Amino acid sequence: MTRRSAEQAKKFHPAIDREAMFDDHGAAIRGVERTGAVTKASPADVATSGRHAGRPLCHTTGINGTFQYNGFCWDEGDDLTGSYEPKGGWHPQALTASHDAQPGGTVDGHHLYAGSWCNGMGGGKRNLLGRIFLVNSTGKQWSYRHVLLVMPTGDEPSGDFSPVDNVHADGTVWYGNKLFVAHGGELQVYDFQHLWKMRASDERTGIENGVSSARWHQRALPISSRVPPTAAAKCLALGANVAKGSQLIQYTCGKQDQNGEQLPR
Structure with missing residues (x-):
């Protein structure tokens, strides 16, 4: 890499619209929190509970x-559950951790792991629901809790939520306060600043008469944004028609790299 190309690389920033990509459901999330039906929790609180x-x-x-x-x-219960069982169950998918989220490797002084599960049952019923786990690890002892992924609905004056369905949750990355969950054709974005504690633990999901529940889960995490592969964001890749490593291409995600701006590497 030449000095000039190194300087260009330092100045390069992907075109990310934080409001459009990370706050699509902000009004509904704030609406749920204003009802008083949920209280906020932190990842460390959830994992150590x-x-x-x-x-x-x-x-x-x-x-x-x-x-x-x-x-x-x-x-033992989580070890034996499975999304291919006739009665239904959960299948563990992806893994990330606090050392991905923060430079110091911990969150609130704890070594935490996070990851995803998908729900299904026999007969071809797959990807019915999604949830994450939060684990506190000392290296010799582990405590954890599951958190249902939910879709906020409504607006600021009147918010509610329902389960996130049709989700495979096959990849996760924890970065800062955000949890990015890969799901085939889209990237789902969740914000740990809006991690909710339920008032009840019933089969239903949502708010009824001021009481929140998340399908037997005592915690829920609302989706804040969904980024489809055709979003007007910038992706990076090596040039397809040149020698390996000779140039870095910036292009609009979802489009072929030949249409993008080519930057020397």
């Missing part, structure tokens, strides 16, 4: 024993 206790590794990892690896198992 002790709803579930993890166990030391309980399955063969296939990893060479000379490597110093660590991990944990879910509690």
